[in-house]
Amino acid sequence: RSLLKSDLRGDEIIVVSNREPYIHERTAEGQIKINRPASGLVTAVEPVMRACSGIWIAHGSGSADRDTVDKLDQVAVPPEDPSYQLKRVWLSEEEEAGYYFGFANEGLWPLCHIAHVRPVFRASDWEHYRAVNQRFADAVVSAARTEDPVVLVQDYHFALVPRMVREKLPRATIITFWHIPWPNSESFSICPWRSEIVDGLLGSTILGFHTPYHCKHFTETVDHLLEANIEQEHSTITYGGHQTLVKNYPISIAWPEGAMPPVEACRQELRERIGVGASHLIAIGVDRFDYTKGLIERVSAVAVMLERHPDMIGRFSLVQVAAPTRSSLEEYRTFHERMDKLVQDVNARFGQPGYQPVHLFATHHDAVTLQRYYRAADACMVTSLHDGMNLVCKEFIAARDDERGVLLLSRFAGAADELPDALIINPYSIEDTADALHEALTMSEAEQRDRMRSLRSTVQHNNVYLWAADMLVDAARTRLRERIEARI
Numbered sequence: 001r002s003l004l005k006s007d008l009r010g011d012e013i014i015v016v017s018n019r020e021p022y023i024h025e026r027t028a029e030g031q032i033k034i035n036r037p038a039s040g041l042v043t044a045v046e047p048v049m050r051a052c053s054g055i056w057i058a059h060g061s062g063s064a065d066r067d068t069v070d071k072l073d074q075v076a077v078p079p080e081d082p083s084y085q086l087k088r089v090w091l092s093e094e095e096e097a098g099y100y101f102g103f104a105n106e107g108l109w110p111l112c113h114i115a116h117v118r119p120v121f122r123a124s125d126w127e128h129y130r131a132v133n134q135r136f137a138d139a140v141v142s143a144a145r146t147e148d149p150v151v152l153v154q155d156y157h158f159a160l161v162p163r164m165v166r167e168k169l170p171r172a173t174i175i176t177f178w179h180i181p182w183p184n185s186e187s188f189s190i191c192p193w194r195s196e197i198v199d200g201l202l203g204s205t206i207l208g209f210h211t212p213y214h215c216k217h218f219t220e221t222v223d224h225l226l227e228a229n230i231e232q233e234h235s236t237i238t239y240g241g242h243q244t245l246v247k248n249y250p251i252s253i254a255w256p257e258g259a260m261p262p263v264e265a266c267r268q269e270l271r272e273r274i275g276v277g278a279s280h281l282i283a284i285g286v287d288r289f290d291y292t293k294g295l296i297e298r299v300s301a302v303a304v305m306l307e308r309h310p311d312m313i314g315r316f317s318l319v320q321v322a323a324p325t326r327s328s329l330e331e332y333r334t335f336h337e338r339m340d341k342l343v344q345d346v347n348a349r350f351g352q353p354g355y356q357p358v359h360l361f362a363t364h365h366d367a368v369t370l371q372r373y374y375r376a377a378d379a380c381m382v383t384s385l386h387d388g389m390n391l392v393c394k395e396f397i398a399a400r401d402d403e404r405g406v407l408l409l410s411r412f413a414g415a416a417d418e419l420p421d422a423l424i425i426n427p428y429s430i431e432d433t434a435d436a437l438h439e440a441l442t443m444s445e446a447e448q449r450d451r452m453r454s455l456r457s458t459v460q461h462n463n464v465y466l467w468a469a470d471m472l473v474d475a476a477r478t479r480l481r482e483r484i485e486a487r488i
């Protein structure tokens, strides 16, 4: 963390993301309640901003009460120890429908995740996406106090912002991080505005992805679409006289500091919540309620495991915590219904009086509760059909200072590259996932310890500060080089 601070000394930092790191809501009693959203991006970037200060520009989406939040256009956060400014950009319902729900989440999200949901591209959504990107770029330009701020652009909501900012602030250092996968160039080419998106991203000084594989796909996409000069050796792309470094920076979490609650108390509390005894085995799942996370496959694997190992009936449950997300989209509502139905069927088939094999809590939980659940579980199931990185697996590992508990991790999550000592599964094979779940629940303590020790040393070292510091060190090098070249 200190490395991060020294890299940034004197530089102006501006973050742009769709999601706001804090949501201000008015309660029935008229108080302002502050919540943290369920978001991998916020989990990763917020600790970096706490360490660096600066300004974070976001869409005031969660802060629903306009009367309340109009007074909170710009607020100092975090509430308990303010260290940076949160500036909100307000979008109309129409803008939000076109830019966020439409182009970003019905178009780009399924386009970039191979989860077999067909992307929807509407010209009107694209128009809103472009216009909203321009509004955010303008917000960056008007927030900038210097000619060469360091601008951190987050995610697929803002593919056009880097080019738009570059036009107004040619000397800015723009670091763009794409938090989701990048598909192969052929898949990407179905997007009617493919060239505009790639051109927008190449306004960046640095363009980061989670894995070398995503970088390779992006570079191949550029090669197919634009007349650019690609230097594989240096991982750079020069286009229109401007150079972009395309590199992988695996994102992570802040390693927890301080004492954790006793494991025994956590185990007891979760077992009481689902009405079972102390020796009951539990696997935990924590996700946004999203079709890419492999929730249907997870519950199906639980059913197959119980079918193959009837001795586990009455002794094992999956506790699935799923935060509602993008619920106004049809695809998400249908998915929610399918999941509810499957959970009901599996519970009807294997349940007994006082016993349910699957508990689905479809609500947001605070970080402290999630940590207690991770500590209470015998296994954690991450079965994403495709995931840029996945932070839940890293949170589970970080919570297990008792070196117990087994992680099942999809090979299609970026995290699988870094964490080979998890039980790596293919979520599309329900049978293999079921077998891996049984292996996890019957694994010896010694093997659990060895695996968890190895996972913990990786996540502790590759923490979110390293993620940010790596990018910022690369940015600092580029800034130096540009200053030297400007003098020649």
Ligand code: ADQ
Pocket (backbone or CB within 6 Å): 037, 038, 039, 040, 041, 043, 044, 179, 180, 251, 286, 287, 288, 321, 322, 323, 324, 363, 364, 365, 366, 367, 370, 387, 388, 389, 390, 391, 392, 395
């Ligand atoms: P997400 O798709 O949101 O992130 P993930 O990385 O797993 O996925 O992060 C989810 C975050 O939300 C975690 O911090 C988790 O604890 C929290 N969360 C999930 N369910 C919750 C619940 N019910 N209540 C409260 N909190 C909950 C995107 C990409 C990922 C990438 C991240 C960061 O899709 O692949 O890892 O960005 O780059």
